[in-house]
Amino acid sequence: xxxxxxxxxxSARQLRFxxxxxxxxxxxxxxxxxxxxxxxLDVLEQRKDDACRSLLKARLGSDGTIRTVRSWL
Numbered sequence: 304x305x306x307x308x309x310x311x312x313x314s315a316r317q318l319r320f321x322x323x324x325x326x327x328x329x330x331x332x333x334x335x336x337x338x339x340x341x342x343x344l345d346v347l348e349q350r351k352d353d354a355c356r357s358l359l360k361a362r363l364g365s366d367g368t369i370r371t372v373r374s375w376l
Contacts (some may be wrong), residue, residue, distance in 0.1 A: 314367030319327040324359070331358060 313321070324331065324346055334345040334356070346359040357359040 313363065316367060317363050317369055320361075320363075320369050339365070341368075343367060 316355040321333075324333070328346065328348060331347065332349070334347060336343040338342045341362060344359070344361045345357060345365060346361075347355040348358050350356050357373075360372040362372060364370060
């Protein structure tokens with residue numbers, strides 16, 4: 304049976320980071336991309352003119368680290 308690619312779970316620190324994002328911006332859209340080294344996260348918010356505004360771009364490593372590229376937190 305083919306098991307597929309390995310699945311990495313988020314660390315407690317990463318989960319707290321996501322909870323903070325959800326608390327501060329509950330309507331924001333979270334866009335995920337993944338690779339073998341972890342996840343890339345883009346947090347977007349809809350503006351009144353129907354355009355999306357990027358609020359945060361972060362890199363979440365598979366080792367439990369958070370590397371924020373651009374942050375509003």
